[in-house]
Amino acid sequence: MDPDLLEEHMVKEKLKNGECIMLINTKDKTPSWSDVRLIADAKYPDKPLIGWAVCRFCYSAFRTHSKTNDQGKRRNHGLTSCMKHLEQCLSRKKEMAAIAQENSSFDSVPENSQALVSQFLVSKKKIAPIYLQKLKEAEVKFVVGGMHSFKSVEHAGLLNLAQTCVDIGARCGKIDIHDIWFGRKSIRDQCCNKFISYKNEMIKEIKKYAIDRTLSATTDLWRDDVIGRYYLDFTVFWMDRNWKLKHALLRCKHFEEQSKTAINLWAEIESIFKEFNLVFGDTPITTDNGANIKASLKDEIRLPCMAHCCSTTLETAWEATRNGCFEFDQLIISVLELRSYIARAGNIQQFLPMTIKKTVLHDHGDHIMWFIKAVRPNFAS
The missing domain is CATH 1.10.10 (Arc Repressor Mutant, subunit A)
Structure with missing residues (x-):
C-alpha cells in the first residue's frame, strides 16, 4: 500500500473496513501522541505507513509529511492540524466526558443505579x-x-x-x-501484603479452635530431591461448625544441612506456637518417626503418623520375607535386574503401562508378576 496514493477519506474508510489498523507511536511518547495514532496496512501491522496520522476517536486522517518529491524526500508538516482537530473532535469530547463521569461515580455507585447492559456483554466479533x-x-x-x-x-x-x-x-x-x-518490586510488596493479611486472618480464625482444644497439627521435615534442600512444614487442622474439615499451612521453613537438630526444630516450632497463639502442651501434633522430630516434641502431645507406621510395617515384612524365603528373594533380584536391563536398553518404557522405577517395583510387590507379563511380549518381539 503506497501512502502517497492515499487521501484523507480513503484512510478513514480503510480503517473502518479493517484494511488499515492504528498503531501507537512507540518511538515518541510525548503528550502530543496520546490521542493520535499511526496507521499500517493490516497485512503488515508492524510497518507504519509514512506520512499519516489519525485521530483515535473518529478516524480522521491527517498528513504529517508531504508526498515524496523528485529527490525522494518528504516535507514534515508536524501534528498542528491533528492538535487543532482534537480540540474540536466531538467523539473525543464524548469519550472524555463518559470517562470523567465513570471515574467520579466509581467509588460511590447509587443503590438504585442500573449498570449499562453493554458492560456485561462479551464481544463475539470474529478476530482477524x-x-x-x-x-x-x-x-x-x-x-x-x-x-x-x-x-x-x-x-x-x-x-x-x-x-x-x-x-x-x-x-x-x-x-x-x-x-x-507493575514490576517485580511492586508485585513482591503486594505478595508480602497479601501474606500478612492472610496470616492475620488465620490467627483470628484458629484462635477460637485453639482455645477450645479442637485444633490439631502435623509437621514434617522433608527433602527436595531436585535441589537437595530440607524444609520443615507445619499445618493445622480443625473442624468448623458445619463439620467441614479445614486446614492451613502456617510455615514452610528452609533448613540448612547442619541445622536439622532437635533443638533447632523445636525453636522453629515454638516460634509458630507463639506467633499463632497455639496452646503449649495441649495441641496434638502428628509426625513421622524421625529421631530428631520426636526429640524436639518430647514435651508435647505427639502422635505417630499412621501412613508412616504402615509403611514401616510393610517394609519390615517385605525384607523379612526376602530374608526367610530364597525363592522370593530371587524373584525380587530377577525383577530388579530386568528393570536395569530395560532402563539401559531404552525405547521399551513407552510400550509399558507402568513405570519401571525401582521404588515402584519395591513398594508394589503385588504388581511384580503382572509387570513380568507386561514386558514379556516386548522381549518376544
Whole structure:
C-alpha cells in the first residue's frame, strides 16, 4: 500500500473496513501522541505507513509529511492540524466526558443505579487471522523466552491476567502496557501484603479452635530431591461448625544441612506456637518417626503418623520375607535386574503401562508378576 496514493477519506474508510489498523507511536511518547495514532496496512501491522496520522476517536486522517518529491524526500508538516482537530473532535469530547463521569461515580455507585447492559456483554466479533497469529507468536515468545512449560499458557492465573488486560482495554481504550504494568518490586510488596493479611486472618480464625482444644497439627521435615534442600512444614487442622474439615499451612521453613537438630526444630516450632497463639502442651501434633522430630516434641502431645507406621510395617515384612524365603528373594533380584536391563536398553518404557522405577517395583510387590507379563511380549518381539 503506497501512502502517497492515499487521501484523507480513503484512510478513514480503510480503517473502518479493517484494511488499515492504528498503531501507537512507540518511538515518541510525548503528550502530543496520546490521542493520535499511526496507521499500517493490516497485512503488515508492524510497518507504519509514512506520512499519516489519525485521530483515535473518529478516524480522521491527517498528513504529517508531504508526498515524496523528485529527490525522494518528504516535507514534515508536524501534528498542528491533528492538535487543532482534537480540540474540536466531538467523539473525543464524548469519550472524555463518559470517562470523567465513570471515574467520579466509581467509588460511590447509587443503590438504585442500573449498570449499562453493554458492560456485561462479551464481544463475539470474529478476530482477524493476522491478530490470532500475533497472539500465537506472543505466547510462543512467552514460553521460549521465559523458559516456561507449554502447559503454562493454559494456567488459570495467566488467563485471568490476560482477561484483566482485555477488560482494561475495553474500558479505557488502547493503551501502552508499559505505562500500567507493575514490576517485580511492586508485585513482591503486594505478595508480602497479601501474606500478612492472610496470616492475620488465620490467627483470628484458629484462635477460637485453639482455645477450645479442637485444633490439631502435623509437621514434617522433608527433602527436595531436585535441589537437595530440607524444609520443615507445619499445618493445622480443625473442624468448623458445619463439620467441614479445614486446614492451613502456617510455615514452610528452609533448613540448612547442619541445622536439622532437635533443638533447632523445636525453636522453629515454638516460634509458630507463639506467633499463632497455639496452646503449649495441649495441641496434638502428628509426625513421622524421625529421631530428631520426636526429640524436639518430647514435651508435647505427639502422635505417630499412621501412613508412616504402615509403611514401616510393610517394609519390615517385605525384607523379612526376602530374608526367610530364597525363592522370593530371587524373584525380587530377577525383577530388579530386568528393570536395569530395560532402563539401559531404552525405547521399551513407552510400550509399558507402568513405570519401571525401582521404588515402584519395591513398594508394589503385588504388581511384580503382572509387570513380568507386561514386558514379556516386548522381549518376544
